[in-house]
Amino acid sequence: MNRPELLLVLIGFGHVARRFVKLLDEIADRLDFTWKIVAVATKHHGSVVDLEGIDMARAIAKFEGSQSLDRLDAAPRERSGIDVIRQVADALADEAAEGRLICVETTVLDIDRGEPAVSHVRAALEGQAHVITANKGPAAFAYHELEALAESVDRIFFFEGAVMDGVPVFNLVRETMPAVTIEGFRGIINTTCHYVLSELERGREFSQALAEMQMRGIAEADPTLDIDGWDAAAKTAALVNVLMGSAITPHHVARTGIKDVDGLDVRDALGRGKRVRLVASASRVGSKVRALVEPEMLDKTDPLFSLESLDNALYLDTDLLGQVGIVQRSSGLTQTAYSLVTDLARISQRLREF
Numbered sequence: 001m002n003r004p005e006l007l008l009v010l011i012g013f014g015h016v017a018r019r020f021v022k023l024l025d026e027i028a029d030r031l032d033f034t035w036k037i038v039a040v041a042t043k044h045h046g047s048v049v050d051l052e053g054i055d056m057a058r059a060i061a062k063f064e065g066s067q068s069l070d071r072l073d074a075a076p077r078e079r080s081g082i083d084v085i086r087q088v089a090d091a092l093a094d095e096a097a098e099g100r101l102i103c104v105e106t107t108v109l110d111i112d113r114g115e116p117a118v119s120h121v122r123a124a125l126e127g128q129a130h131v132i133t134a135n136k137g138p139a140a141f142a143y144h145e146l147e148a149l150a151e152s153v154d155r156i157f158f159f160e161g162a163v164m165d166g167v168p169v170f171n172l173v174r175e176t177m178p179a180v181t182i183e184g185f186r187g188i189i190n191t192t193c194h195y196v197l198s199e200l201e202r203g204r205e206f207s208q209a210l211a212e213m214q215m216r217g218i219a220e221a222d223p224t225l226d227i228d229g230w231d232a233a234a235k236t237a238a239l240v241n242v243l244m245g246s247a248i249t250p251h252h253v254a255r256t257g258i259k260d261v262d263g264l265d266v267r268d269a270l271g272r273g274k275r276v277r278l279v280a281s282a283s284r285v286g287s288k289v290r291a292l293v294e295p296e297m298l299d300k301t302d303p304l305f306s307l308e309s310l311d312n313a314l315y316l317d318t319d320l321l322g323q324v325g326i327v328q329r330s331s332g333l334t335q336t337a338y339s340l341v342t343d344l345a346r347i348s349q350r351l352r353e354f
């Protein structure tokens, strides 16, 4: 097979998914696969299924004009994301069996149970589709179940964008660190909180800095998930589940957000050569893992101290490599969209190996 054609079902069509669609077009000549988007499902903007391939410029225009995607569908009807996944998996059963059907899950993070994303992933795998997602929910709430299901149907369940956008974390460990045990980690992994704290140092209002993160499409749809530390806790749970082999949810992470952090205190700390930052960490304690998200007072010797306002960093403690640091400069939507491209490229590579 030269350049396999991948058939994509988009569940969620928000900031990340639309940037992903545009990015694929922008870098098409660099990719070793071609693609066709055969379905898009949303919560409030309807859905469209077209097995011949959807006109995505029109779909984006409809969505951004607050019109329903139903208008692009030959036989429009109300259906959930799961309905769309099942409809396409049935109609494209042969392509699914060949490993060419892929569900791209980018719905919003639900911090109660990771739903409906977990169910979307399950339904897609049951329909023999691979799944790629930037949503933290599935890996944070149901990693072991979903990975076992993916293995049982010989499909990929990847989620590189769930932590640190497009910078490789899961793929780095999976592909390049065989036989290494991750003993723990520590990092700054929530861009919105990091940006808000950095802006407080510059004398800006908390609400203004947060509004800018919302405007740029970086904050969660519900920004209290960032500010209360839930987003960082979900990422921490995903890292613990995948890299440390434990089975926790975000609710097992001891969590303090930044909503009570005061600008005066942040500037006072800076005057004393220190910085207040929201730090996520995990470490093994006997047979268990202790996971934590909380504001910390960093001094200049801390490797997290000098990060710029849109940077993320994660330091992994390993048994064979010592400490491995991963730093992302200037995170943003393109990086998250790129994480989906890397996951897609891995599926394409696998198809070409057969």
Ligand SMILES: NC(=O)c1ccc[n+]([C@@H]2O[C@H](COP(=O)([O-])OP(=O)(O)OC[C@H]3O[C@@H](n4cnc5c(N)ncnc54)[C@H](OP(=O)(O)O)[C@@H]3O)[C@@H](O)[C@H]2O)c1
Residues within 6 Å of the ligand: 011, 012, 013, 014, 015, 016, 017, 041, 042, 043, 044, 045, 046, 080, 081, 106, 107, 108, 109, 116, 134, 135, 136, 161, 162, 165, 217, 218, 219, 220, 221, 332, 333, 336
């Ligand atoms: N934005 C970032 O920088 C970033 C970075 C890393 C990871 N992520 C993760 O990526 C995911 C998407 O983020 P985003 O910024 O694109 O969010 P977003 O702009 O809020 O878009 C979410 C999309 O999901 C759809 N949706 C929600 N519930 C649904 C359901 N039950 N069935 C079908 N569609 C549903 C929404 O439909 P409607 O528009 O009709 O409501 C919307 O199209 C989130 O899980 C987020 O945590 C985001």
